[in-house]
Amino acid sequence: MTSSAFLPAPPKTRPLGKSGLTVSGLSWGMWRFKGNDVAAAAALVDAALSSGITLFDTADIYGPDNGEAFGASEALLGKVFAGNKGLRGKMVLATKGGIVIGTPYDSSAAYLTSAIDASLTRLGVEHVDLWQIHRPDVLTHPQEIARTLEDAHKAGKIGAIGVSNFTAAQIDALAHFLTVPLASTQPEYSALTLGPLVSGELDQAMRLGIAVMAWSPLGGGRIADPRSERERAVATALKKVADQYGVSVTAAAFSWIMAHPANPIPIVGSQTPARIREAADAYKVKWTRADWYAVLTASREEPLP
């Protein structure tokens, strides 16, 4: 007999781990946020906020991938803030640091302290709500990282502390040394990239009460524009459910991520206002186990045992 019960609907707002902050079930990301048109940039921020997104994710390294300078994406957001004084207070602002071009990673106390100060300057703010180590620097002891970030937290420069692209063991080690709870982890996770499902990261997040932010939730856009047989099979399995609820395949892709009991937060990467608004359709979708596992099976390209 096929189970026809629906999985619990993902919440529209949720705690950011044990940080005390409340965030939306979807986030908006600024990896691709670029250019000199501050009005157009402000329209993107407005599209996200007006569709219920309160968690905004940037990083100091966002810029070079768009042919711009290190820090350019943060600086553009800083210009948007400068033009709208009330805006900063309407969002939970997250950034990241620790990637150094040519190194490539540095989480030493001296570097992270300077990186946090530089991000605050570019953003034109005194405090970011969530500060994340962008990629693990295996040459810094987690105790040193913990002390550095706690000092920035005590100084009021950063609120919650998070990580990105850490293994479950690296998360465990940092959480062990932190006296402030580790609020979030940010792995790549989508119907095309299943790593956190099998690495133990989602299970660890539920055990420790850590929020999961899913980067590249559309596989960098490939779910919307599938090229390989595997990508087409995943998009087809998502479309079956999307059609039932009159939403786009991309909205179904976000909701597939959110349906996991860890309630991962997809970071919407679109830089098109209409597509940012449309992401909220993800809340309209209900998943049966059979439909959810059909997407997983299409992605795995082999049946589950």
Ligand code: NAP
């Ligand atoms: P994504 O949502 O997987 O991909 C976004 C891309 O898909 C955009 O180029 C977008 O184009 C395109 N797209 C969306 N809907 C489409 C549609 N219907 N048809 C065709 N193309 C479509 O996310 P992402 O940008 O790769 O990543 C999202 C966020 O994750 C980033 O902004 C960043 O905050 C975070 N991130 C973190 C890390 C990390 O290491 N922590 C790494 C990468 C990303 P349009 O803009 O034209 O809509």
